[in-house]
Amino acid sequence: MARYSFKDVEPKWQSVWETKGIFKTPKAPKKKFYVLEMFPYPSGDLHVGHLKNYVIGDVVARYKKLHGYDILHPMGFDAFGLPAENAAIERNVSPGDWTYGNIETYKKTMSLLGLSYDWDREVVTCREDYYRWTQHIFQLLFDNGLAYRKKAFVNWCNDCQTVLANEQVENGVCYRHGTPVTKKNLEQWFLKITEFADDLLADMDQLSNWPESVKKQQVDWIGKSLGVEIQFQQPELNQKLTVFTTRPDTIYGVTFVSISPEQPLVEEIKKLVTPEQKKGIEAYQVLSKAKTEIERTSTGEKTGIYSGLDLIHPLTGKKVPLWIGDYVLATYGTGIVMGVPAHDERDFAFAKKYDLPIVLVIQDPKNNLTAETMENAFTDEGIMINTPGYDGKSSEEFIVAIAERIEKEGFGKKTINYRLRDWLISRQRYWGAPIPMIHCAKCGVVKDPSLPVRLPSEKNVQLKPQGKTPLETDESWINTTCPTCGGPAKRDADTMDTFMCSSWYYLRYSDNKNSESIFDSDIANMWLPVDQYIGGAEHAVLHLLYSRFITKALHRIGLINFTEPFHNLFTQGMVTMFSPKTGKLEKMSKSKGNVVPVGEFVKEWGADTGRVMILFAAPPERDFEWTNEGVAGANRFLNRIWAFVTDNLDLLEKTEFKSRFEIKELDPVSFKIYQKTHQTVKKVTDDLGDFKFNTAVAAFMELMNELNKTDRALLESNQLYREVIKHCTVRFLEVFTPIAPHISEELLSQLGFDGTVFERGWPSFHQEATISDTITLVIQVNGKLRGNIEVPRDSSEETVKELSISNEQVQKFLTGLSIVKIIVIPNKLVNIVAK
RNA sequence: GCCGAGAUGUUGGAAUAGGUAGACAAGAGGGACUUAAAAUCCCUUGGCUGCUAACAGCCGUGCGGGUUCGAUUCCCGCUCUCGGUACCA
Numbered sequence: 001m002a003r004y005s006f007k008d009v010e011p012k013w014q015s016v017w018e019t020k021g022i023f024k025t026p027k028a029p030k031k032k033f034y035v036l037e038m039f040p041y042p043s044g045d046l047h048v049g050h051l052k053n054y055v056i057g058d059v060v061a062r063y064k065k066l067h068g069y070d071i072l073h074p075m076g077f078d079a080f081g082l083p084a085e086n087a088a089i090e091r092n093v094s095p096g097d098w099t100y101g102n103i104e105t106y107k108k109t110m111s112l113l114g115l116s117y118d119w120d121r122e123v124v125t126c127r128e129d130y131y132r133w134t135q136h137i138f139q140l141l142f143d144n145g146l147a148y149r150k151k152a153f154v155n156w157c158n159d160c161q162t163v164l165a166n167e168q169v170e171n172g173v174c175y176r177h178g179t180p181v182t183k184k185n186l187e188q189w190f191l192k193i194t195e196f197a198d199d200l201l202a203d204m205d206q207l208s209n210w211p212e213s214v215k216k217q218q219v220d221w222i223g224k225s226l227g228v229e230i231q232f233q234q235p236e237l238n239q240k241l242t243v244f245t246t247r248p249d250t251i252y253g254v255t256f257v258s259i260s261p262e263q264p265l266v267e268e269i270k271k272l273v274t275p276e277q278k279k280g281i282e283a284y285q286v287l288s289k290a291k292t293e294i295e296r297t298s299t300g301e302k303t304g305i306y307s308g309l310d311l312i313h314p315l316t317g318k319k320v321p322l323w324i325g326d327y328v329l330a331t332y333g334t335g336i337v338m339g340v341p342a343h344d345e346r347d348f349a350f351a352k353k354y355d356l357p358i359v360l361v362i363q364d365p366k367n368n369l370t371a372e373t374m375e376n377a378f379t380d381e382g383i384m385i386n387t388p389g390y391d392g393k394s395s396e397e398f399i400v401a402i403a404e405r406i407e408k409e410g411f412g413k414k415t416i417n418y419r420l421r422d423w424l425i426s427r428q429r430y431w432g433a434p435i436p437m438i439h440c441a442k443c444g445v446v447k448d449p450s451l452p453v454r455l456p457s458e459k460n461v462q463l464k465p466q467g468k469t470p471l472e473t474d475e476s477w478i479n480t481t482c483p484t485c486g487g488p489a490k491r492d493a494d495t496m497d498t499f500m501c502s503s504w505y506y507l508r509y510s511d512n513k514n515s516e517s518i519f520d521s522d523i524a525n526m527w528l529p530v531d532q533y534i535g536g537a538e539h540a541v542l543h544l545l546y547s548r549f550i551t552k553a554l555h556r557i558g559l560i561n562f563t564e565p566f567h568n569l570f571t572q573g574m575v576t577m578f579s580p581k582t583g584k585l586e587k588m589s590k591s592k593g594n595v596v597p598v599g600e601f602v603k604e605w606g607a608d609t610g611r612v613m614i615l616f617a618a619p620p621e622r623d624f625e626w627t628n629e630g631v632a633g634a635n636r637f638l639n640r641i642w643a644f645v646t647d648n649l650d651l652l653e654k655t656e657f658k659s660r661f662e663i664k665e666l667d668p669v670s671f672k673i674y675q676k677t678h679q680t681v682k683k684v685t686d687d688l689g690d691f692k693f694n695t696a697v698a699a700f701m702e703l704m705n706e707l708n709k710t711d712r713a714l715l716e717s718n719q720l721y722r723e724v725i726k727h728c729t730v731r732f733l734e735v736f737t738p739i740a741p742h743i744s745e746e747l748l749s750q751l752g753f754d755g756t757v758f759e760r761g762w763p764s765f766h767q768e769a770t771i772s773d774t775i776t777l778v779i780q781v782n783g784k785l786r787g788n789i790e791v792p793r794d795s796s797e798e799t800v801k802e803l804s805i806s807n808e809q810v811q812k813f814l815t816g817l818s819i820v821k822i823i824v825i826p827n828k829l830v831n832i833v834a835k
Numbered sequence: 836g837c838c839g840a841g842a843u844g845u846u847g848g849a850a851u852a853g854g855u856a857g858a859c860a861a862g863a864g865g866g867a868c869u870u871a872a873a874a875u876c877c878c879u880u881g882g883c884u885g886c887u888a889a890c891a892g893c894c895g896u897g898c899g900g901g902u903u904c905g906a907u908u909c910c911c912g913c914u915c916u917c918g919g920u921a922c923c924a
Contacts, residue, residue, distance in 0.1 A: 003874090171921070213839060213919075220838075223923060245924060258924095302922080332923045339924095345836095346922050419923050540919085616860075618847065623917095625847080629861050636875095637860090643875090695849070698859035705859090778855045783905040785855055823904055829854050833904045 006606025029070030038535030042102035047595035049575035049588030074121035125501035132452030135436040180292035209568035223419025230412040232311035244333030249399035253361035256339040262330035273308035348377035430470035432495025440482035440489035533566035608740035615693035
C-alpha cells in the first residue's frame with residue numbers, strides 16, 4: 001500500500017510556500033488578523049512538548065488566511081536571561097554565542113514543521129537593534145514619572161544572585177530555583193505599575209475572550225481592597241499612628257496595635273523607650289530580618305515584642321499597647337494594623353500567645369460566643385455588642401456608619417489599598433539590557449543620551465557573581481562622563497528584568513526594522529492589538545500583566561491608540577509524558593528526562609503526523625500525554641487518506657472538478673457522501689474557529705471512513721458518481737489544510753490543482769445538502785428508549801403520534817397500559833407517558 | 836485554609852437552550868492476507884442476566900437527595916482529583 005511520503009512532500013511544499021511568499025505580511029492590510037504565539041527562550045533544542053503552542057498558532061493563522069484575512073504571524077526570541085549566563089560560566093562560552101547558536105537550532109527545527117511564520121518580522125531581544133528600544137522605553141517611563149529609584153526591602157535569590165520582582169516569588173521561593181528568598185535593603189529601579197492598578201482591573205471587560213482563570217489570577221494579584229484608615233494618637237511621640245483596616249466595624253474590639261519591624265516609625269519609637277526596651281526591639285528586628293520569606297509568611301506562630309509605648313483609642317480614649325510584630329507587612333497598607341483578637345485569626349493567635357485581652361464586639365447569631373471560651377476568631381458578619389449606640393444592630397449596618405463617623409470626626413478616612421506593588425526591574429546580572437542611566441555626583445541620575453548603551457564584552461567582566469554586579473567589574477565601561485556636566489560619572493551597573501524585554505515585543509513585530517524609532521505609531525495602530533494570542537497559563541501574572549501595563553503606559557505617553565495588547569487569549573495545556581526519573585507523568589522537559597526531540601520525530605514521522613497527534617489527542621486547553629500509540633494512530637489516519645486518493649487517482653485525476661451539485665440530480669449513494677462532506681465542512685468551519693481541534697479531526701476521520709466505502713466498480717462506470725467523489729475528496733483536503741497542510745496540498749496538486757490552497761481560499765458549504773429530508777425519530781415509553789422510526793422532516797405532531805403508537809416495538813410496552821400523554825419534540829423524539 | 840476547574844468504558848475523549856450516553860481514536864480479542872512477522876483490511880469490545888446465538892431485559896456519566904414525561908446536562912448537600920493562592924489586616 002502506498003504510504004504518505006512525507007520526506008519528499010513536506011520539504012517540497014515548504015519551499016513552494018516560501019518561494020511564492022504565501023506567508024509574507026502584506027504592507028497595507030484590508031482585513032487584518034494578528035496571530036501570535038508567546039515567543040520562546042532559546043535554551044537548547046526543541047522537543048515535541050514545545051510544539052503544541054506553535055501548532056495551535058499555525059492552525060489559526062492558516063485558517064484565517066484561508067478566510068481571506070491579511071495575516072501578521074511573526075516569531076522571535078526572548079533571548080536575554082540567566083541560562084545563557086550560567087552556560088557561559090559553566091562552559092566558558094560567550095553568552096551571545098550560546099544564545100545565537102540556540103536560535104539557529106530553533107529556527108532550523110521550526111522550519112521542519114512548515115510553520116507559517118514571516119521570518120522577515122523576527123525580533124531577538126538580545127540584539128542591539130531591539131534592546132536599544134527596550135532602553136528607550138525605560139527612558140520614556142522615566143521622563144513620564146513611571147520609573148523611579150527607591151531604597152526598599154527587596155527579594156533576593158541567592159541562586160540567581162540577584163533581586164526579584166514580587167511576581168517572581170512564589171510562595172516565598174524563587175520561581176526559577178525554588179530556593180528560599182531573603183530580604184535585602186537596596187536602592188533599585190521600580191516601574192510604577194501600581195499607577196495603573198485600577199485600569200488593569202477595569203479594562204478586563206475588554207478581555208472577554210481571556211480564560212476566566214487568568215483574569216481572576218490577575219484580579220487577585222492586584223488585590224484591590226476597600227477599607228478605612230484610622231489614626232491612633234501616640235502622646236510621647238506626639239504623632240498619630242495610622243492603621244488600615246477593612247473591618248472598621250470591629251473598632252471597639254481593638255485591644256492592641258501592631259507595627260511591622262521594618263516600618264520607619266519604629267526607629268522613632270526606639271528613641272523614646274528605655275535602653276533595655278530599645279535593645280529588645282533591635283534584637284527582634286535582627287531576628288525578623290534573618291528569616292526567609294517562607295518563615296515570615298507561613299501562617300504558623302506569630303512573634304512580637306511590646307514596644308514600650310501605648311496609643312490612645314480614638315473612640316474610647318483608653319490606652320492600647322503598641323506591639324511590634326513581623327506578621328505585619330511593612331509594604332502593605334500603612335505597615336500598622338489594629339489588633340482585634342476576637343474577629344481576626346492572626347490577631348487572635350497573637351493575643352493568645354502574648355496573653356492580650358480579647359473583646360467580643362460582634363456576636364455570632366448561631367452561637368453564643370464569649371471572649372473567654374472562643375477558640376477561634378469570629379470573622380463573619382453578625383450582631384454588634386459592646387459597641388456604644390449600636391448594640392443589637394447588624395455589623396453590615398455598623399460598618400457603613402462607623403466609616404462615615406470616622407471621616408466626619410476627622411480621625412481617619414476611607415481608603416483603597418492594593419496588594420500589587422511597583423515592579424522592581426533591576427537585576428544584578430550580565431546578560432540583559434543595561435539600564436540606560438548615568439549616576440553623577442553633581443547632577444544626580446540622568447539619562448544616557450546615546451542609545452543603545454551596549455553591554456560590555458563578557459571578556460571584560462567578571463561573570464561569576466562575587467558581591468558585585470558583573471557590569472561593575474568592567475572599569476572602562478562603568479566609568480563614564482556625565483552627559484549634563486561633563487564630569488566623571490558612573491553608569492547604572494544593573495540590567496533590566498528580562499520580562500521588560502518581553503513586555504513589548506508584540507509591538508515591535510509590527511515595524512521590526514525601524515531604525516529611526518521604536519515603531520511607527522500608524523503601523524502599530526494598524527496591526528494591533530493582537531487578535532489572537534496563544535501561550536501558557538503560567539504567565540498569568542508575569543508576562544501578561546507586565547505587557548498590559550507597558551501597553552497602558554505607552555498609550556498614556558501617546559505612542560499607541562489602544563489600551564489592551566491582546567484581545568483574545570488562548571492558554572494551551574501542557575504536554576506530559578512518563579518520566580523515568582520521577583516515575584510519573586510530568587510536563588515534558590529535559591530535566592525530567594522525558595523529551596522527544598522535534599528533529600528526530602520529524603525524521604521518523606513527518607510534521608503532519610505530529611500536528612494531527614497534537615490536535616487530536618485532547619482539547620487544546622487541556623494537558624495531554626504524549627504516547628507512541630497516539631502518534632501511530634495519527635500516522636495511520638494520514639496513510640488512509642493518502643491511500644484513498646492515490647488508489648483512485650487514475651480515475652479522479654482526469655475527472656472534471658465541479659464545485660457544486662444540484663441535490664435533485666444526485667442518486668441516493670452520491671447524495672449520502674455529498675451530504676456527509678458538506679456536514680463535515682460545516683462542522684470543521686465551526687470547530688476550527690472555536691479551538692475545537694480534536695472534534696474537527698474526529699469529523700475528518702468520520703468522513704474518511706465514509707469515503708473509504710467508495711465503490712470502485714461504480715466509480716469506474718458512473719461519471720456522476722465519479723464527479724461527486726472527486727468533489728468530496730477535494731473539499732475534504734481543502735478544509736484539512738490548516739491541520740495537515742503538506743499532505744493536503746500534495747494530494748490536491750495530484751488531483752490536478754495548480755498553485756496552493758492558500759491562493760484559492762476556504763470553500764463554503766452547501767447549506768441545503770447538510771440537512772436531511774427524513775430524520776430518525778426516537779420513541780420512548782415512560783422515558784425509556786423503545787424504538788425509532790424514519791419520518792419526513794417536519795412531520796406534523798398528529799402523524800408522528802399515530803406512527804409512534806402503532807409502532808410494533810412500542811406496542812409491546814404499551815399492552816396493559818393506558819396512555820396518559822404524549823410529548824413530541826419536533827424532529828427529535830416522542831415520549832409516550834403511560835400507566 | 837481560601838478561590839477556581841473538573842470527575843463519563845480498559846485508556847484519551849464525544850454528546851449539555853434537558854431529549855438515542857459512550858462519536859472519533861487508542862488498547863484488547865477474533866478473523867483475512869503472508870512460509871512467517873510487520874504493515875494493511877474485516878468483525879467484536881460499558882457491566883450484569885437469560886446455558887449458546889440472533890435477540891431480549893435490567894443497571895450504568897464520582898456519592899446522596901430534588902425538579903421533570905425525560906437529567907451526564909438544572910438545583911441542594913457531600914467525596915475525591917487537579918490547578919491557583921498563601922499572615923494583604
